[in-house]
Amino acid sequence: MIPALLAIxxxxxxxxxxxxxxxxxxxxxxxxxxxxxxxxxxxxxxxLRRVAPGALxxxxxxxxxLSLDRIFAADxxxxxxxxxLASPVPAEGTALAKMLAHWLTTGLPLTVFSPAAGLLxxxxxxxxxxxxxxxxxxxxxxxxxxxxxxxxxAGSRRGGLTIALLxxxxxxxxxxxxxxxxxxALAGKEAGHAVLFLAALLxxxxxxxxxxxxxxxxx
Amino acid sequence: xxxxxxWGLYLALWASPPDYQQGDTVRIMYVHVPAxxxxxxxxxxxxxxxxIGFVWRHPLAELFVQAAAPIGAVFTAxxxxxxxxxxxxxxxxxxxxxxRLTSVLIxxxxxxxxxxxxxxxxxxxxxxxxxxxxxxxxAINLPIIKFSVEWWNTLHQPASILRxxxxxxxxxxxxxxxxxxxxxxxxxxxxVTMRLETALLQRRARQRRLARG
Amino acid sequence: MSLQATVSPRLPASAASGFLAVSGLACVRGxxxxxxxxxFTLAAGHALIVRGPNGAGKSSLLRMLAGLxxxxxxxxxLNGTAxxxxxxxxxxxxxxxxxxxxxxxxxxxxxxxxxxxxxHGRTDFQTALTALDLDxxxxxxxxxxxxxxxxxxxxxxxxxxxxxxxxxxEPTTALDADHAALFQAVLGxxxxxxxxxxLSTHETFPPSAECHELELAAA
Numbered sequence: 001m002i003p004a005l006l007a008i009x010x011x012x013x014x015x016x017x018x019x020x021x022x023x024x025x026x027x028x029x030x031x032x033x034x035x036x037x038x039x040x041x042x043x044x045x046x047x048l049r050r051v052a053p054g055a056l057x058x059x060x061x062x063x064x065x066l067s068l069d070r071i072f073a074a075d076x077x078x079x080x081x082x083x084x085l086a087s088p089v090p091a092e093g094t095a096l097a098k099m100l101a102h103w104l105t106t107g108l109p110l111t112v113f114s115p116a117a118g119l120l121x122x123x124x125x126x127x128x129x130x131x132x133x134x135x136x137x138x139x140x141x142x143x144x145x146x147x148x149x150x151x152x153x154a155g156s157r158r159g160g161l162t163i164a165l166l167x168x169x170x171x172x173x174x175x176x177x178x179x180x181x182x183x184x185a186l187a188g189k190e191a192g193h194a195v196l197f198l199a200a201l202l203x204x205x206x207x208x209x210x211x212x213x214x215x216x217x218x219x
Numbered sequence: 220x221x222x223x224x225x226w227g228l229y230l231a232l233w234a235s236p237p238d239y240q241q242g243d244t245v246r247i248m249y250v251h252v253p254a255x256x257x258x259x260x261x262x263x264x265x266x267x268x269x270x271i272g273f274v275w276r277h278p279l280a281e282l283f284v285q286a287a288a289p290i291g292a293v294f295t296a297x298x299x300x301x302x303x304x305x306x307x308x309x310x311x312x313x314x315x316x317x318x319r320l321t322s323v324l325i326x327x328x329x330x331x332x333x334x335x336x337x338x339x340x341x342x343x344x345x346x347x348x349x350x351x352x353x354x355x356x357x358a359i360n361l362p363i364i365k366f367s368v369e370w371w372n373t374l375h376q377p378a379s380i381l382r383x384x385x386x387x388x389x390x391x392x393x394x395x396x397x398x399x400x401x402x403x404x405x406x407x408x409x410x411v412t413m414r415l416e417t418a419l420l421q422r423r424a425r426q427r428r429l430a431r432g
Numbered sequence: 433m434s435l436q437a438t439v440s441p442r443l444p445a446s447a448a449s450g451f452l453a454v455s456g457l458a459c460v461r462g463x464x465x466x467x468x469x470x471x472f473t474l475a476a477g478h479a480l481i482v483r484g485p486n487g488a489g490k491s492s493l494l495r496m497l498a499g500l501x502x503x504x505x506x507x508x509x510l511n512g513t514a515x516x517x518x519x520x521x522x523x524x525x526x527x528x529x530x531x532x533x534x535x536x537x538x539x540x541x542x543x544x545x546x547x548x549x550x551x552h553g554r555t556d557f558q559t560a561l562t563a564l565d566l567d568x569x570x571x572x573x574x575x576x577x578x579x580x581x582x583x584x585x586x587x588x589x590x591x592x593x594x595x596x597x598x599x600x601x602e603p604t605t606a607l608d609a610d611h612a613a614l615f616q617a618v619l620g621x622x623x624x625x626x627x628x629x630x631l632s633t634h635e636t637f638p639p640s641a642e643c644h645e646l647e648l649a650a651a
Contacts, residue, residue: 007550011543018538079532083589086498086528086599087551088520148356152349156339165335166353169328170360173367180371201363208359215273216352219345219502426464 004089005097012101016070026063026106027113033059034117045122052121053182056114057175060135061168064106064142068163071102071147072154072217081154081217091214099147099209107139123186130185130195137198138178144202144209145170151213173201220409223402230395245392247305253400254298257407258326261291265333266358269351279415281347284354285337286414290407292330298323318372322365329357451475452497452597452628457506459492466492467648470506474644476596479619479629481637484648490632491531493648494599497630498528510597527552527593529600533586537575541566541585544574549592560592563618565611579606587615591622598622598629 017023037055038048075081084094114135115128123131149166156162181194227249265284272280302320303313314320337350452474459466466489474480482490495501497508499519508515515522535544545557561570564584574582583606590598598619604612616637619629623642637643 001553004551004553007547011539011547014543015536015538019536074536075534078536079530079534080536082495082498082500082530082532083528083534083548084551086500086523086526088524088553089551090520149353152336152353153339155345156336156349157341158335158339162335162339165328166332169325169332169364170356172325173360173363176367176371197367212352212356216349219348 001089001093004087005093008084008089008094008097009101009104012098013104016067016101016105020070023105023109026067027109029066030059030063030110031113031117031120033062034120038120049122049124049186052118052123053179053186055121056117056123056131056135056182057138057179059117060107060110060114060139060178061142061171061175063110064139064146065164065167066160067102067106068143068146068150068167069153069160071098071150072213073150073159076154085217091217092210095147095151095213095217096210099143099213102147103140103143107136107143111135111139123182127182127185130191131182134178134181134191134195134198137195137202138174141174141198141202141205142171144205145174148209148212148216151216154217174198177201220402220405223398223405227395227398227402230398247301248392249395249399251298251301251305252396253403254294254301255323256400257403258291258295258298258323261287261294261407262326262329262354262358262361265291265354269354269358272347272351273355281351282415282418283411284333284351285347286411286418287407288330288333288337288350290410290414292327292334294403294407295323295327295330299327316372318365318369321368321372322361325364325368326361329361333357451511452630453507453509453512454497455507457493457496457508458504459489459496459501460504461489461492468505470648472646474628474630476626476628477623477642479623479631479643481643481645482630482632482648483634483645485650488648488650490648491601494601494630494632497597498526498599499523500528524552525595526597526599527590527595529586529590529598529603531601531605533582534589535574535582535585538573540571540573541577541588542570544585545588545592548589549594552593552595554592554594556594557592560588560590563591564588565614580608580611583607584611584615587618591618596627598627598631600629600631602633603631604633604635 034055037051037059041047041051041055072081075084085091087094089097111132114131118128118131146163146167149163149170152166153159153163177194177197181191181198184194185191230249265287268280268283268287271277272284299320302323306315307313333350333353336353337346340346340349454473455471457470458468459470466487470493472480482493484490492501496503499515499522510522510525513521541561542557545560549555549557549560561567564587566581566584566588569577569581569585574585577585583604587600587603590600590603604615607615612635619631620640620642622629
């Protein structure tokens with residue numbers, strides 16, 4: 001089963017790189033949103049640093065949200081989803097593999113290049129490790145929760161916007177703990193708790209999200 | 220139900236004493252608090268029904284979820300709006316980022332999300348099923364959201380806002396509150412029964428039409 | 433033609449004595465009864481051609497056999513094991529091809545078939561390419577292929593899965609006469625090796641001792 005799962009991940013990554021340069025698009029979008037927020041707020045470095053946690057996390061969240069409907073909708077429309085569900089790979093495995101591939105092409109590049117966005121927001125270098133760690137965990141969480149919602153929407157008449165409507169309320173805890181970690185680190189306080197909360201949420205979502213997605217995909 | 224409402228409103232608006240701190244604005248509470256109770260109770264009932272519908276595939280359970288959702292959403296909206304009316308004179312602001320308020324707002328979005336999702340499928344059965352999964356996911360998430368919002372609130376706002384009432388509620392106020400809650404509950408049961416009946420009739424009508432055509 | 437050169441797919445040992453048993457199957461679609469009390473058995477080496485007007489439930493029957501649609505009533509079993517008992521074990525025995533090709537335009541036939549083979553835990557996909565006369569097209573991106581060529585890639589997926597039971601909805605759609613005959617030859621070899629197939633089609637299939645017809649009445 002593991003080779004089959006890896007094959008799914010590999011195919012998804014290959015397709016998203018070929019079909020829309022998804023990794024680059026998500027990353028550019030992330031940087032652009034941060035830039036726009038900075039333009040909206042003004043160049044005051046103290047103020048920018050003050051709003052950096054919220055700005056960076058909102059940008060990450062939106063950039064993840066944009067490509068959620070690609071996870072299942074395309075395969076649903078061309079019939080591949082049926083082929084996957086009729087294969088020996090359990091639906092939970094298929095869902096998890098597709099979500100991981102989504103993270104590899106959105107969350108991961110975003111995390112890797114987040115220091116650049118941090119610099120735009122005047123985030124000091126000392127805080128970067130907390131930012132990268134919380135984004136790595138947090139974006140995976142965003143993908144898992146959003147992926148489950150995308151699975152619910154696969155085959156419905158509506159697309160991306162409805163996924164956003166379903167997903168955003170569930171993103172509140174990730175946003176709070178993610179931005180909270182960065183906030184505390186910027187204030188020079190211990191940020192470990194918030195990062196650990198994110199990790200705990202990830203531990204819960206890692207089995208639950210594929211289970212929910214599989215329940216939605218079957219039928 | 221009508222009698223309960225009339226009695227409750229009479230007690231709430233005329234017979235109960237004004238609060239020594241809040242004055243007559245306390246009367247908003249008799250509309251607001253039971254609405255908040257109903258908003259949460261209906262979501263809990265929907266979550267239980269969703270589990271029943273999902274595990275045992277009981278057809279009525281999923282229909283109940285769909286029938287209850289808009290009513291729950293309206294109660295949540297009533298709770299938010301009346302809370303805002305109450306907050307204006309009490310807190311001096313229409314909206315305060317209080318943990319409880321924020322959680323209720325998110326609850327409202329969960330309701331709206333369910334309504335949107337359950338109607339966006341060509342096959343009504345698929346919509347009901349997807350909706351049931353969403354309600355369960357929301358039920359798992361609600362405590363996490365509530366907790367995170369409280370954590371966020373203490374992080375940003377040291378407890379400076381005026382908390383309501385305190386634990387001591389005078390019987391003269393509790394009485395109308397309970398009557399109003401009973402009236403709300405009756406209203407909910409009546410509306411849900413009507414909506415369920417309608418849904419079943421609609422389903423039967425669709426079957427007849429398909430059988431003929 | 434390359435027909436003579438191909439090797440017939442080797443089947444797992446269990447297929448040799450395989451038989452498909454369906455009893456009392458009922459289908460409800462969109463609150464409407466499509467068919468009830470459908471029973472048949474199909475011995476190894478035989479194919480069932482499902483016919484019937486639109487809406488008679490041909491696709492629904494195939495989806496039920498693939499485990500993609502839950503039967504309203506009735507049981508499905510292969511070699512005496514019921515599908516309901518172990519979904520994954522059931523799906524290990526079948527290959528699914530819907531009326532859609534399940535292809536992505538940016539992939540090549542080779543990549544697609546390698547993926548389908550992996551999904552079923554196989555490594556050999558070259559046999560499948562050759563069997564459907566796709567060797568010369570193996571590395572052409574699918575967006576350059578004609579509808580019939582795409583359908584052949586999709587059909588090659590059945591061969592690449594290397595499983596006893598083929599389920600295919602309108603397999604010969606868009607194929608020209610030569611390639612429809614080629615598919616029938618491939619199917620013939622699959623049956624000769626002890627395989628089974630359930631296919632729905634509107635086209636005429638040459639009568640043979642292995643192919644049986646099931647006529648579904650209009651609902």
